[in-house]
Amino acid sequence: MALDLPDNVLITKLDAIANWCRKYSLWPMPFATACCGIELMATGASRNDIARFGAEVFRFSPRQADLMIVAGRVPIKMMPVLQRIWLQMHEPKWCISMGACASSGGVFDTYAVVQGIDRFIPVDIYVPGCPPRPEQLIQAIVDLQEKIQREGTVMGREFEYPDRQRPPLALRPEGRAGPPGIIAGPPPEEGPYS
Amino acid sequence: MDVPGMIQGLQREFPSLSWSEFRGQVRVWVGRDGLFRLLQRLKEGHGFDMLADITCVDYLYYPDKKPGRFGLVYVLSNTQTNQRIVVRTFLEEPELVAPSVTPLWEAANWLEREVWDMFGIRFAGHPDLRRILLPEDFASHPLRKDYPLQGLGERNNFPVIRRAES
Numbered sequence: 001m002a003l004d005l006p007d008n009v010l011i012t013k014l015d016a017i018a019n020w021c022r023k024y025s026l027w028p029m030p031f032a033t034a035c036c037g038i039e040l041m042a043t044g045a046s047r048n049d050i051a052r053f054g055a056e057v058f059r060f061s062p063r064q065a066d067l068m069i070v071a072g073r074v075p076i077k078m079m080p081v082l083q084r085i086w087l088q089m090h091e092p093k094w095c096i097s098m099g100a101c102a103s104s105g106g107v108f109d110t111y112a113v114v115q116g117i118d119r120f121i122p123v124d125i126y127v128p129g130c131p132p133r134p135e136q137l138i139q140a141i142v143d144l145q146e147k148i149q150r151e152g153t154v155m156g157r158e159f160e161y162p163d164r165q166r167p168p169l170a171l172r173p174e175g176r177a178g179p180p181g182i183i184a185g186p187p188p189e190e191g192p193y194s
Numbered sequence: 195m196d197v198p199g200m201i202q203g204l205q206r207e208f209p210s211l212s213w214s215e216f217r218g219q220v221r222v223w224v225g226r227d228g229l230f231r232l233l234q235r236l237k238e239g240h241g242f243d244m245l246a247d248i249t250c251v252d253y254l255y256y257p258d259k260k261p262g263r264f265g266l267v268y269v270l271s272n273t274q275t276n277q278r279i280v281v282r283t284f285l286e287e288p289e290l291v292a293p294s295v296t297p298l299w300e301a302a303n304w305l306e307r308e309v310w311d312m313f314g315i316r317f318a319g320h321p322d323l324r325r326i327l328l329p330e331d332f333a334s335h336p337l338r339k340d341y342p343l344q345g346l347g348e349r350n351n352f353p354v355i356r357r358a359e360s
Contacts, residue, residue, distance in 0.1 A: 077329050079352050086355060111336055111345025112328075119350070122357040 018154035022066075022092060023145035024054035029065035029089065031082060034072025036099040036131040048134040053141050062088040067144070070123075071131075073101035074114045086121050091156050094148070096140050097123045100130045200240055208232055221280045229283050230293040233268060237298055242270035242279060245299035248306060250313045254339040262286035264315060268295070285315060294320040312337035 005011070028050075032040050044050050044058060059065040062085045074082055086095070097117055100106035103126045105115035117123060124147060125140045151158055197220055205211050208228045214221050224232050236242040247269040253260045262284030270279050285292060294317035295302045306317040307326040314335035317323060325332060332348065334341055 076332075076349050076352075083352070083355055110343055111341070111348060114349050114352070119354070120352045121355050 015153050016149070019149045019152040022152060023148040025057075026053075026055040026067040026094070026141065026144070027057045027059050027065045028055055028067045028069050029060070029062050029085070030058055030069055030071065031085065032069070032071040033074060033078060034099075034101060036071035036102070039131045039134055040069060040071045040098065040137065043134040043137045048138060050138065050141065053138065053145070055141050062086075063090065065089060066093045067096065068093065069096045069098055069137075070102040070117050071098040073106060073108050074117055075112045076114060077112075079114050079117075079120060082117065083121055092148075092152065094124045094144055095122060096125045096127060096137075096144065098127045098137060098140070099132055100128060103128065106130060204232065204235065207235065219278065219280065221282060223282050223284075226283050226285065226292060229266075229281070230295065230298075233270070233281060233295055234298055236270055236279065236281070241272045241274055242277075244271040244273050245269075245295070245301045245305070246271045246278070248295075248302060248309055250309050250315060250337075252313065252337065252339045260284060264290065264313060266292055266309070266315065290315045291318050292316075293318055296320055311335070314338065 003011075030037065030040055042048060044056060050056050055067065062068070066089065068086060068089060070082065086093075095117075097103045101108060101113070102117050103123075105113050107130075109115070114120065118126075125144050127136050127140045129136055197215065201211070201213050201220075201222070204222075208224055208231070210225045210228065211232070212223045222232070245268065247267070249267045249269075251265040251267065252263065253265060254263055264285040266283050266285060268281040270281065272278070283292070290313075292315060294306055296306070296317075296319070303321065304326055306320055307323060309315050310317065310320075310323055311325045311327050312335055324330065328336070334346060334348075336345070
């Protein structure tokens with residue numbers, strides 16, 4: 001099919017242009033609980049300047065953000081807060097697990113620290129390091145941009161499942177490993193996303 | 195501070211009291227029944243007007259035999275003379291109850307809550323003895339020596355939010 005188009009008109013897919021818009025306007029929600037938060041701030045500051053990649057609009061309200069950067073260890077008292085904040089974010093949304101503690105518990109192999117947030121919330125990109133350098137976090141954002149461009153769809157079809165209209169698993173009784181405060185069975189060997 | 199004189203005066207009132215001194219640090223042992231009165235006497239009669247800390251030690255696997263499993267530690271400070279004194283008492287299971295010193299020092303409120311949270315020692319007369327550091331539905335007292343370092347599975351007991359559901 002020959003189209004007679006002027007030179008300043010491009011033809012693309014709607015998915016591709018939606019992904020292109022999304023990946024260069026990531027609004028991060030800093031969930032900074034420890035020293036990784038300092039590196040996160042350094043990443044946003046002038047020397048490293050996360051604005052070069054379109055991700056400089058740090059929003060402290062999850063409803064205004066679409067990228068949660070979990071920077072630091074997450075203790076058991078903070079995990080319900082983290083899950084609630086994740087559920088409050090609108091689609092499309094992504095999550096970066098920054099640093100050894102958020103990704104695996106790090107050196108804090110104790111009763112109080114969750115051994116990797118990916119056991120309980122989905123994670124898109126892991127950043128190793130203790131804490132990671134700003135360059136590593138920028139690389140993670142670049143990788144996430146590539147992932148968004150590669151996988152995203154304008155209607156969010158990649159997230160659709162038959163039970164999508166049901167309440168989230170966390171709000172259903174079978175979503176808990178046990179009743180609150182009561183310890184249920186031996187710990188799982190590996191998290192569902194690890 | 196005339197330490198021997200003060201101790202002798204206290205020993206007349208509290209016959210079970212023993213003490214030691216190491217490099218100027220005075221430690222006093224007393225039974226639980228005399229604990230509150232001793233602390234009150236130290237505050238009102240000897241100028242120890244500041245409660246610096248309340249903490250606890252679990253001697254469960256300690257090689258030396260102790261009068262009780264838990265050693266409760268009160269650190270008092272005299273803000274006029276900068277002197278300190280440590281008051282200790284031992285508690286044995288199952289009676290893990292100590293008198294609350296919140297009537298003497300307001301600072302004891304949160305300190306006693308922390309000892310309750312971490313060691314499971316109750317303080318009789320405390321106005322609001324809730325957990326202070328750990329979640330309210332936490333079931334154990336993790337600084338006890340028989341509590342495993344990696345917990346009893348509390349850190350794994352959360353709902354799993356999957357990508358399709360959030």
